Amino acid sequence: MEPASWSEWQPIAGWSPPATVLAESLDGGQAFRWSGDAQGIWTGQWSDCLAQVRRGETTVEWRAPLALSKRVAGSLPHYLGGDTDWNAQADALPWCSDAHLARCMESFPGLRLLRQPFGETLLGFLCSATKQIPQIKQMMALLAERHGPALDPGVGRSPVFPPRLPTWAELAAVPESDLRQCLLGFRARYIHATAQLIAARPGWLEQTEAAPYAEAKARLLELPGVGEKVADCVLLFGAGKFEAFPVDTWILKALERRYGLTGWKPAQIAHFGRVHFGPLAGLAQQYLFSWERKFGRQARTAGI
DNA sequence: TGACAGGGGGTGT
DNA sequence: ACACCCCCTGTC
Numbered sequence: 474m475e476p477a478s479w480s481e482w483q484p485i486a487g488w489s490p491p492a493t494v495l496a497e498s499l500d501g502g503q504a505f506r507w508s509g510d511a512q513g514i515w516t517g518q519w520s521d522c523l524a525q526v527r528r529g530e531t532t533v534e535w536r537a538p539l540a541l542s543k544r545v546a547g548s549l550p551h552y553l554g555g556d557t558d559w560n561a562q563a564d565a566l567p568w569c570s571d572a573h574l575a576r577c578m579e580s581f582p583g584l585r586l587l588r589q590p591f592g593e594t595l596l597g598f599l600c601s602a603t604k605q606i607p608q609i610k611q612m613m614a615l616l617a618e619r620h621g622p623a624l625d626p627g628v629g630r631s632p633v634f635p636p637r638l639p640t641w642a643e644l645a646a647v648p649e650s651d652l653r654q655c656l657l658g659f660r661a662r663y664i665h666a667t668a669q670l671i672a673a674r675p676g677w678l679e680q681t682e683a684a685p686y687a688e689a690k691a692r693l694l695e696l697p698g699v700g701e702k703v704a705d706c707v708l709l710f711g712a713g714k715f716e717a718f719p720v721d722t723w724i725l726k727a728l729e730r731r732y733g734l735t736g737w738k739p740a741q742i743a744h745f746g747r748v749h750f751g752p753l754a755g756l757a758q759q760y761l762f763s764w765e766r767k768f769g770r771q772a773r774t775a776g777i
Numbered sequence: 778t779g780a781c782a783g784g785g786g787g788t789g790t
Numbered sequence: 791a792c793a794c795c796c797c798c799t800g801t802c
Contacts (some may be wrong), residue, residue, distance in 0.1 A: 502786065602787035608797065609786090658795030663788080700788050721786040762786085 479525070480542040482534040485553065489532050490583030497763050498585045499526065503710045505597045505610045506638075518617075520590050521624055521637055522548050538634065541624075554585045562715070566757050567750065573731045574750075574757060577764035586759055587710055591682040593638050594711025595693075598703045599664050600657065608656075613638065615655035620647050645672035663698025670696060686714045701743065709755040718746040718754040727765040730772075 490498065492513055499507040499515050507517035515526045524537045524545045533553075537545035550556075568575040578584075589597075600612045617636045620643060624634035639647070645668040652661035671677055681692045686708060693704040705719035720739045728734045728742050737745070750757035 598786095603785045603795090604787090605785060605798085611797085653795085656795095656797065658797085659788090659793090660795080662794090698788065702787060706786090719786085723786060766786090 478539050480536045480539055482527070482529060482536050483546075484529060484531070485526075485533045485535060485550070485555070487532065488553070488555075488559075488583060488585070489528070490585075492528055494581050494583050495526070495528060495533065497581060497767075498583075498587065500606070501763055501766070502606055503587045503759075504589055505600075505606065505613045506593075508610070518624075518635065518637060519552055519593065520548065522552075523624060523634055524549055541634070551588055554588050556588070557586075559583070559585060562753055562756055565751075566753055566760075571749075574760065577760035580768070581760055581763050584759060584763060586713075586715070586756060588713050589711045591707070591711045592641050592678055595667075595678075595696075595699075595707050596638065596641075596644075596664070598706045599667060599698050600660055601703065601706070602660060602698070612656055612660075616652075619651070619655060620644065641668050641671045641678065644668040660698065663696075666697040667699070682712050686716050689714065690717070701739070705743075705755075709758075715753050715755045716747065718743055718750070718758050720746070721762075723762050723765045723769070724758060726769060727761045730769070731761075731765075 495515070496509060499517060500509065504517070504519070506519060507515050509515045513527055517524060517526070521541075522537070522545045523541055524535050526533060526535050528534075535545070535549055536542070537549075563578060566574060566578070568578055596616070597609065597613060600609050604612075617638045620639040621636040622639075622643075624637045644652075644664065647665070647668070649661050649665040652664055655661075657664065677692075681689050683689075684692065689708055689712060690704045693699050693707060694701070699707075702719050702721055705717040708714035709717040709719060720743045724746070725739065725742060728737070728745065732745075734742060734745060746754050746758065
């Protein structure tokens with residue numbers, strides 16, 4: 474599986490997060506196709522791309538198998554959110570009047586929202602219901618191994634690359650029983666039915682990704698297995714809709730414990746989030762989520 | 778060491 | 791509210 478040769482490490486200008494924040498950005502629950510080694514090198518896949526990322530001297534650096542490096546060079550900056558001025562976005566959050574948000578932002582300096590391919594973001598979060606990250610990653614790996622074509626190197630003879638994820642068109646041809654073999658459980662039915670629905674509507678995915686937030690969300694909610702939370706995750710991590718505010722159990726805990734919203738229902742929490750954090754609520758959500766996951770348990774144990 | 782609950786980043790009825 | 795699936799983890 475190890476490609477014969479990699480390109481030189483190349484800088485990603487303007488991004489120099491601490492190791493913990495790089496880990497949180499790549500493997501904190503936005504994406505499910507990155508894994509890190511003991512040297513701090515992260516290997517990840519998306520679309521037809523395979524790359525490694527690490528902290529360099531001054532910025533994050535990347536490299537790719539030589540046969541893929543041109544493709545990755547054209548795709549990785551966008552994937553890592555390089556189109557966005559993150560300092561400006563973070564500064565636009567109401568940290569000035571929200572001490573807890575300020576604390577979360579200080580704990581994860583340089584945290585980014587990824588801009589993943591829309592279709593595979595949808596697939597990932599259809600797998601996510603009542604599952605933790607390692608299990609979701611296992612499902613995604615099995616889907617790729619069993620139903621994704623080997624990554625196309627593009628030209629001539631080349632090393633064997635690990636398989637990419639199947640597209641929705643490819644998933645539509647996979648029997649539900651085969652999906653179940655990928656440890657999907659009841660999610661297999663959702664993915665199968667969603668694949669049929671998408672296959673029956675050419676252009677539907679692309680139009681959904683391009684639509685404004687409210688319309689895109691309404692369209693996603695038509696899919697079986699997609700509720701409020703999954704739709705918002707797909708739009709935030711796979712469509713760049715920063716106003717999306719996914720409410721999962723961590724955000725529920727965070728707003729209950731840190732903002733005193735005891736007993737509020739998810740829909741009420743979502744409304745509070747959008748009003749309180751504004752048009753970049755999704756970015757605030759990511760800071761709160763990361764903090765709660767990393768520090769929330771001990772904070773609650775300490776009675777905070 | 779092996780069985781056995783218990784629970785998990787939700788959705789649908 | 792509860793079922794839906796079932797792998798993983800912690801525990802005895």
